Amino acid sequence: MLRAYKYRIYPTEEQKVLFAKTFGCCRFVYNWALNLKIEAYKQDKKSVAYKEVQDRMVNELKKENQWLTEVNSQALLNSIRNLDTAYKNFFRDTHAVGFPKFKSRKSKQSFQCPQHCNVDFVKGTITIPKAKDIPAVLHRRFKGTVKTVTVSMTPSGRYFASVLVDTTIQELPASAIQGDTALGIDLGIKSLAVCSDGRTFDNPKNLQRSLDRLKLLQKRLSRKQKGSANRNKARIRVARLQEHIANSRKDSLHKITHALTHDSQVRTICMEDLNVKGMQRNHHLAQAVGDASFGMFLTLLEYKCSWYGVNLIKIDRFAPSSKTCSKCGHVYKGLNLSERSWTCPECGTHHDRDFNAACNIKEFGLKALPTERGKVKPVDCPLVDDRPRVLKSNGRKKQEKRGGIGISEAAKSLV
Numbered sequence: 231m232l233r234a235y236k237y238r239i240y241p242t243e244e245q246k247v248l249f250a251k252t253f254g255c256c257r258f259v260y261n262w263a264l265n266l267k268i269e270a271y272k273q274d275k276k277s278v279a280y281k282e283v284q285d286r287m288v289n290e291l292k293k294e295n296q297w298l299t300e301v302n303s304q305a306l307l308n309s310i311r312n313l314d315t316a317y318k319n320f321f322r323d324t325h326a327v328g329f330p331k332f333k334s335r336k337s338k339q340s341f342q343c344p345q346h347c348n349v350d351f352v353k354g355t356i357t358i359p360k361a362k363d364i365p366a367v368l369h370r371r372f373k374g375t376v377k378t379v380t381v382s383m384t385p386s387g388r389y390f391a392s393v394l395v396d397t398t399i400q401e402l403p404a405s406a407i408q409g410d411t412a413l414g415i416d417l418g419i420k421s422l423a424v425c426s427d428g429r430t431f432d433n434p435k436n437l438q439r440s441l442d443r444l445k446l447l448q449k450r451l452s453r454k455q456k457g458s459a460n461r462n463k464a465r466i467r468v469a470r471l472q473e474h475i476a477n478s479r480k481d482s483l484h485k486i487t488h489a490l491t492h493d494s495q496v497r498t499i500c501m502e503d504l505n506v507k508g509m510q511r512n513h514h515l516a517q518a519v520g521d522a523s524f525g526m527f528l529t530l531l532e533y534k535c536s537w538y539g540v541n542l543i544k545i546d547r548f549a550p551s552s553k554t555c556s557k558c559g560h561v562y563k564g565l566n567l568s569e570r571s572w573t574c575p576e577c578g579t580h581h582d583r584d585f586n587a588a589c590n591i592k593e594f595g596l597k598a599l600p601t602e603r604g605k606v607k608p609v610d611c612p613l614v615d616d617r618p619r620v621l622k623s624n625g626r627k628k629q630e631k632r633g634g635i636g637i638s639e640a641a642k643s644l645v
Contacts, residue, residue, distance in 0.1 A: 231399050231537075232377070236392045239356060239366040239381070248361055249381060249389070252301040253339040256309040259287060259298070261332045263310050267317060280314040302359040308342040308378075340382035347379040349393055356391050366391060374398060386469035402539030405497045407596070412498040413490070414592025416551065416584050417527065419518045420570075423486060424584040426592045431486050436478040437521040444471055483527050491534040498541040499531070500595025505547055543595040555579060556589040 241249060263283050270278045284307060292298050298306065316330040348357040351371055355363040358379050374397035382390050405411070414426035422433040437444075447468045454461035490499065506525045510516045535542040545551070553565045560576040565583075573580045 231397055231401060232394060233372070233374075233397050233399065234392050234394050235370055235372055236390055237356070237366045237368055237370075239364050239389045239391045241361070241364050241389055245361050245364060246389075248301070249383065251297075252305055252341045252381075253383065254335070255298050255301045256305055256341045257333045257335065257339070258295075259291070259306045260309045260313055262291060263287070263313050264330055264332060267313075277317070280310065283310055283314070302341075302343060304345055304359065305341040305343055308344055312342075336385075338382060338384060340380055342378050342380045344378045347376050347393075349376060356393070364391070372397060384469065384473060386466050386473055388473075401537055404539045404541050407498045407541050407543075409596055411496060412500060412592055412596055413493075413496045414500045414588040414590070414595065415490070416587040416591060417502070417504065417522070417524050418584055419515070419522055421584060422522055422527075423490075424588050425490075426585070426588040428585070431489075433522055434478065434482045435518075435521055436475045436482070437517070440471060440475050444468070444475075447471060479521075479523055480526070483523065483530055487527065487530045487534050490531065491538045491540050496540065498543065498595075499535060500543045500545060500592050501528070501531075502549070502551065502591060503544040503547045504528070545591055545594045549590075549594050551587040551590040551594065552583055554586075554590050555581065556586050556593070 266283060266286070267278050270276060287306065287310065313330060316327075319327045320329050343358040346359050349355075349366075349368065350357070350363075351368050353363065354366060354368055356366045356368075356379065357363060358381065372393075372395050374395040377394045377396055380392040380394070382392065384390070416424045418424065419433060421430050423431040425431075447464065451461065451464040451468055454464050490496065504524055506519065509519045509524075512519075532542060534540075550561055553562050554560070555562065555574040555577065557579045558574060558577040560574055562572060562574065565572055570583045571581060572583065
């Protein structure tokens, strides 16, 4: 199984110069290849193959720009390969993947070395082509074959090396899905995760705690003269604080997902298929949703479930998990978002909103099981009402007011 190990490295001044040259050359080749593909599609309506781009870079681009020969050639070829993969992914699914963008020297810089890389745990160094014995903090050991090493530099000026290793570790086989070993999880802003077994994981709100300091540093940065040394120092202060917020968020998410996937009593996890991008369109909750990082939580949970043999089931995002009584099954349609607890009008049971939703998510998830472990299958759940879902535009609403044929009549004809 392939696993990545990320280490902090401390290159020398000569190695920093080499890294800066490699960053610039890879960025230049990537942008050149992307422009080549765009122009070919505009003129001839065809896509340039990877082999043709590689030949033109070796035979034409390198001869015109001799400074490209000062860096590792494999890193340049890998940048073209990454572009080709991103280009194919866009045309494979244009809704899920965006079009490749031109790289900027102001964003995060990185390059990949696919060959002749070595990690020495005795010396505490990492060796890549044209850069030997780079000092590193090797806090985690591994056993396996090193495939690639990705060297990156953050906007704050810190260097990291991500080592992709082909290990002998095997994924644990998934056990049979049973109701007594299943767990329902409801994600929220007040509490990050509420489980059906009563456990609650608080939302650390890392951005909110550092927001005042971040605003102050950003205000100081905006007042510095562009191009000055003081502006660069202020920019680094902002970047370091943002990295601290991101690292704190990742640390808490890793701890929560580790606790969920390493519980011996939990072999199946049921969750909602959240539309995080749509949730962030609400300007009142966008900052809180981004700070909670639901998308990263789901990503970490998915690959950890596949590693440790835990079944993961996602239910339909439109399932009324919060409005359904977990005792009698009554759907309370009048539940508002501001109500954190409610009483069922049928059986009189008092529910906590999040805990009731977690229990319903577990029950909905057990109704339909995925055919293969790792594949996510939305569960058929009862909707809030049986009316056909028809989107209303502003023009149709005005037409209804004027007495024309509106959506309501069109919906009645569908029944």
